[in-house]
Amino acid sequence: MTMLGPGFLEEYYRLVFTYPGKVFWVKEGEGRLEGFVAGFLNPGVFYTNLRARRWRFIGPILLRICTHPWLLPRLFASYAQAQRSSQEEEVGVCELSSIAVPPDLGGRGIGKGLVRAFLSATRGKANLVELTTDAEGNDAVNAFYQSLEFTLVGSYERSKGRRMNKYRLPLEP
Numbered sequence: 001m002t003m004l005g006p007g008f009l010e011e012y013y014r015l016v017f018t019y020p021g022k023v024f025w026v027k028e029g030e031g032r033l034e035g036f037v038a039g040f041l042n043p044g045v046f047y048t049n050l051r052a053r054r055w056r057f058i059g060p061i062l063l064r065i066c067t068h069p070w071l072l073p074r075l076f077a078s079y080a081q082a083q084r085s086s087q088e089e090e091v092g093v094c095e096l097s098s099i100a101v102p103p104d105l106g107g108r109g110i111g112k113g114l115v116r117a118f119l120s121a122t123r124g125k126a127n128l129v130e131l132t133t134d135a136e137g138n139d140a141v142n143a144f145y146q147s148l149e150f151t152l153v154g155s156y157e158r159s160k161g162r163r164m165n166k167y168r169l170p171l172e173p
Contacts, residue, residue, distance in 0.1 A: 009064060011056050013038070016097070019046055021125075023094060025117045026112055035101035041126055043095040047110040094126035115148055135163035141142050 016022050021041030026081050027034040040046040096118060101110045123130055133141050142165060146152070150167035158164045 005009070007059065011053075015050060016040065017050060017054060021094075022047065022124075023118055023121050025114055027114055027119065034104075034105055035110045035114050037096065037118045038098040039094055039096040039118060039131075040095045042124075043093060043130075046095070092127040094122045094129045096129055096131040111144065112148065119171065121170070123172075124165075124173060126171060128168055128170050129173075130166065130168045132164045132166050135165040154164075 014037050016024065019040050022041045024036070024040065025038075026036045071173060097117070099111060101114075119129060131145065131148075131150070133145065135142070142152075145167050148169070150169045152165055153168050154166045155163055156166070
């Protein structure tokens with residue numbers, strides 16, 4: 001998502017913040033933002049809302065495509081994935097959609113703490129957390145999720161040459 005630029009991210013996180021089923025945690029310290037984790041309950045409903053507001057994303061996306069035309073196939077693949085997700089009616093599912101920690105703060109356990117807070121906040125509201133991440137060239141991130149007991153349930157090709165891993169973690173009540 002970061003490749004689509006700040007305008008896209010602003011619209012995306014505005015949608016996440018206004019979504020009633022949001023799960024969002026921020027870690028602040030030393031006078032700055034140390035990281036955040038974001039996601040949402042009932043991903044199908046979230047993606048339906050995203051599609052309904054797609055016109056808000058067109059300006060930021062067009063600006064980015066003008067300077068980064070190679071993003072166009074990824075954008076179409078992501079849109080198709082959002083469309084498929086909006087048709088899924090998985091009750092009791094929470095999607096962990098974003099996590100970020102500044103590179104200079106990596107290795108301090110901030111990311112793990114954020115994910116654990118996310119999981120804790122989700123218990124009782126969902127019975128399963130799922131996420132997707134790049135399968136290739138992303139070994140550290142894949143190992144990170146596996147260290148938190150997420151299970152790799154499958155891999156698929158999102159766009160030409162871009163393989164994604166799908167992880168799930170059942171939540172105990």
